[in-house]
Amino acid sequence: MRLYDPTTGQLERFRPEPGRPVRVYVCGITPYDTTHLGHAFTYCVFDVLIRHFETTHGWRVRYVQNVTDIDDDIVRRARELGVGWRELGMEWTARFTDDLAALNLRPPDVYAGATAYVAPMLGHIARLVDGGLAYARDGGVYFRVDADPGFGRLTGMDRAEMLATANARGNHPDDPRKDDPLDFVLWQPAAPGEPAWHSPWGPGRPGWHIECSTLALALLGDRVDIHGGGADLAFPHHACEMAQSEALVPARPWVRWWVHTAMVRMDGEKMSKSLGNLVMVRDLRAAWEPDTIRLYLLRHGYREAWEWDARRLAETDAWTQKLHAAAARAPGHGTALDAASFGPRFTAAIEHDLDTPAAIGVALDLADAILAAPSGADVGLAQDVLRAVAGRVLGLWLKPAAAIAPQERRPWPAPETTPPDVAAFAPAAA
RNA sequence: GGCGACGUCGCCAAGUGGUAAGGCAAGGGUCUGCAAAACCCUCACCGCCGGUUCGAUUCCGGCCGUCGCCUCCA
Numbered sequence: 001m002r003l004y005d006p007t008t009g010q011l012e013r014f015r016p017e018p019g020r021p022v023r024v025y026v027c028g029i030t031p032y033d034t035t036h037l038g039h040a041f042t043y044c045v046f047d048v049l050i051r052h053f054e055t056t057h058g059w060r061v062r063y064v065q066n067v068t069d070i071d072d073d074i075v076r077r078a079r080e081l082g083v084g085w086r087e088l089g090m091e092w093t094a095r096f097t098d099d100l101a102a103l104n105l106r107p108p109d110v111y112a113g114a115t116a117y118v119a120p121m122l123g124h125i126a127r128l129v130d131g132g133l134a135y136a137r138d139g140g141v142y143f144r145v146d147a148d149p150g151f152g153r154l155t156g157m158d159r160a161e162m163l164a165t166a167n168a169r170g171n172h173p174d175d176p177r178k179d180d181p182l183d184f185v186l187w188q189p190a191a192p193g194e195p196a197w198h199s200p201w202g203p204g205r206p207g208w209h210i211e212c213s214t215l216a217l218a219l220l221g222d223r224v225d226i227h228g229g230g231a232d233l234a235f236p237h238h239a240c241e242m243a244q245s246e247a248l249v250p251a252r253p254w255v256r257w258w259v260h261t262a263m264v265r266m267d268g269e270k271m272s273k274s275l276g277n278l279v280m281v282r283d284l285r286a287a288w289e290p291d292t293i294r295l296y297l298l299r300h301g302y303r304e305a306w307e308w309d310a311r312r313l314a315e316t317d318a319w320t321q322k323l324h325a326a327a328a329r330a331p332g333h334g335t336a337l338d339a340a341s342f343g344p345r346f347t348a349a350i351e352h353d354l355d356t357p358a359a360i361g362v363a364l365d366l367a368d369a370i371l372a373a374p375s376g377a378d379v380g381l382a383q384d385v386l387r388a389v390a391g392r393v394l395g396l397w398l399k400p401a402a403a404i405a406p407q408e409r410r411p412w413p414a415p416e417t418t419p420p421d422v423a424a425f426a427p428a429a430a
Numbered sequence: 431g432g433c434g435a436c437g438u439c440g441c442c443a444a445g446u447g448g449u450a451a452g453g454c455a456a457g458g459g460u461c462u463g464c465a466a467a468a469c470c471c472u473c474a475c476c477g478c479c480g481g482u483u484c485g486a487u488u489c490c491g492g493c494c495g496u497c498g499c500c501u502c503c504a
Contacts (some may be wrong), residue, residue, distance in 0.1 A: 029504070042504040073502070155499075161432050208501090230504030233432095240501080262435085263498060272503055279464070303500065307437075312442065315453060356443080361452095364494095416486060 001052070001351045004303060006154065006234075008259050011353055013255060016225060021060035022053050023220040026108075027229035027237070030068040031092035032077045035099045037276040037297070037308060038264040038271045042230050044294060045261050045354070047105040047395055049226070052350050054289065055392045062109050063097055064219045066212060066414045067093055069113035070205050075194055080239040085195060089098055089113075089416070097412035103290050104395045110219050114211035118197045121206045121214045122357040124248055125199075127185045133247045137177045139189030139202040143209075145182040148243040154258060155235040186210050196421040203421075209240035216241075223247040230258040231305075233269075243430050262305040271308065279308050288313065290404075291396045294322040298356040298394060302386035321365060322391055326367035331380035337373045337380035342366040346389040347408070356394070363390040399407040 002011040008209050020145060020416055026046050053059045068074075069089045101107070102430045114121075125141050128134035130264050133147040145151050145159075160180055175181070190196035196203035213351045216224050229238065238258060263270045266277040296316040300306040310401040345424035349358035366386050370379045390396050397404055 006434095027504075030502090034504090039504050071502095152500095153466075156433055157500070158432095182501080193480055226502070228504095231434095232499065232503055235499065236501045237503090261504065263504080265497075270503085301433085305496095307442095311443070311454070318453090361444085378479085425471085 001056075002353055003257060003259070004353050005261065007253075009339050011350055012403075016053075017223075017256075020225075021062045022050075022225045023388075024050060024061055024063045024226045024228070024396065025212070025216045025220060025224050026063070026227075027233055028063045028066045028068065028111075029093075029096055030071050030073055031089045031096060033273055033278075034092055035096045035281045036252060036264075036271055037281065037284075038230065039096070040099065040103065040281045040293070041264055041297045041300070041302075041384075042228075043105055043398050044103065044297045045394075046259075046357075047227050048227075048298065048350070048356060049259070049354055049392065050106060051395055052354070055388075056347055056350070063106070064112065064215060065108040065111045066215050067111070068211060069093070069111045069415065069417055070115050070195060070210065071208065079134075081168040086417075086419070093415060095282065097414075099173070099285070101409050101411050102285060103281070103294050105408075105412075106395075107412040111413050111415045112215055112219070113415040114206060114215070114422070115197075116416040116418045117211065118418060119208060119220060120218050121210050122187075122199055124217070124244070128186065128244065128333065129245060131247060134186055135179065135357055136201045137202060140185055141178055141187035141201055142178055142183040143186050143240065145180055145184070148247070151182075151243050152235065152239045153170070154239050154242060155241075156173060157235070160217060171240055181235055184209060184236065186244075191293070198421045205420075209237055212237070213241045213245040217248060219243060223251040223254060225255075225281050226253040226257045226259055228261070234258070234260050250384040259302075260275075261302045262300075262310060262380060266308045267307060282417075284313070288317060288370050289320050290315045290401050291323065291398070294394070294396055294415050295319050295323075295360060299360055302354055319360070322364060322367045323386070323396065324399060326370040327383060327386055327390075328429055329379055329382065329383070332376045333377050334374070334376040334378055336378040336380075337369060337382045339366060339369065339385045342369075342382075343389060344383050350393065359389070359394065363394065366390075 003014040005012040006366045014131060023393065026043070048059050050063055051302055053061050056129070056226055067089070070085070072087055074085050078088045081088065125134065127139060129145065134141055134143045151159065187199055187204050188207055189204045196205060216227070227238070242254060265271060266279065267277060270278060271279065273275055281293065292313065296313045299316060342365065345361040346359050349355045349362055350357070363386065364384065366389070370382050370386065373379050387398060391398050
């Protein structure tokens with residue numbers, strides 16, 4: 001398969017490492033107000049990629065996704081709402097996974113909350129400190145960006161540029177605890193009343209970036225084949241992950257393939273929590289077939305930013321009707337419809353940098369052929385092809401939501417979590 | 431400012447070194463008591479300026495414009 005490699009800027013041939021499963025890590029959500037179309041787009045893209053690996057190539061895939069279940073935003077929002085941060089996170093995570101399961105997304109093999117991996121994170125942080133790559137100060141621990149000459153290379157920026165930019169933007173370049181404005185937090189000291197875990201540096205909670213490094217290292221080993229996420233994570237999140245992880249493992253590169261999905265816009269601006277311009281999957285589900293939502297997402301290439309457009313969604317519904325009608329047509333016993341060319345055409349589209357828009361086009365052509373076949377024609381084999389490409393790879397249900405049996409859905413597990421060491425911190429809170 | 435992406439008919443959008451799919455909208459028509467639906471037909475020299483070439487919308491350079499990222503973010 002040819003897949004865009006941001007380190008070379010070109011399409012490169014992807015293959016698994018011999019004798020190993022394809023190790024896929026996709027950065028998950030921070031659950032406090034999800035799931036908007038942007039989230040759905042990202043996870044849907046990786047769902048098709050993984051389905052293609054498993055179904056078309058027969059490769060074994062080990063898929064890990066995290067949940068940032070402890071975070072400033074969660075703590076803040078919980079306080080605003082007067083609910084527990086854990087309950088808030090669990091509720092939004094459940095909504096997220098329910099939305100994705102409704103859209104027929106394959107669950108990860110391991111779905112892990114950051115809080116379930118605090119202990120190994122502390123181990124990693126300690127190793128970074130011991131190695132001189134990080135320093136502890138006033139209860140916090142910071143990664144010394146200086147220590148990694150290649151820091152930020154993923155986005156092609158050099159250090160001076162990042163520094164100049166950060167300073168020009170007035171982004172806390174003079175946090176007294178940090179040696180360098182670009183240094184980032186590995187362990188954050190907890191304020192009184194906040195959830196906290198014990199650490200050698202005092203009560204606190206993990207920084208954002210370390211969680212993904214630790215989860216990937218713990219669950220996928222020293223190397224990741226595909227590390228994915230939204231394009232907005234490329235910097236700094238993935239740059240920081242890379243710096244940490246490559247300081248902890250010998251593998252170079254630690255990640256063989258970074259895959260970033262483009263942003264979804266609304267009214268010309270990125271759809272994001274902070275702007276509040278969100279289209280929620282939950283709301284769409286009330287009005288449209290799951291297949292329509294899936295097709296609508298996948299009709300956009302994963303590297304091309306696109307704009308939310310209700311009219312296009314409505315248009316896409318016509319595709320759903322066509323595909324459903326083709327899948328539901330009575331097979332017949334007459335002359336068999338020759339659909340042999342559609343499978344290879346479909347696969348060629350997917351193999352070309354996951355060109356889902358083109359792949360959908362092939363599926364629609366196939367549906368046209370099935371529907372246009374003479375009355376009584378045997379379309380059974382053609383329908384098998386349709387189910388293979390549009391069903392198993394694109395992940396469509398190929399039938400209305402009302403016809404989907406409960407046991408056909410693959411619910412996502414609740415993420416693993418671990419409660420904070422409240423007892424150790426409670427006195428300070430009081 | 432730096433890095434990156436993009437700029438194709440009113441809107442959305444595919445695509446190619448040899449004069450550009452499709453959808454929506456619009457206009458015309460068939461049908462119909464009128465209308466709707468359905469079906470048929472019509473509708474673009476591809477941001478601007480150079481260069482390469484027999485020939486560029488498609489390749490290269492510059493410009494203009496839009497968007498994204500630059501420690502909240504899928």
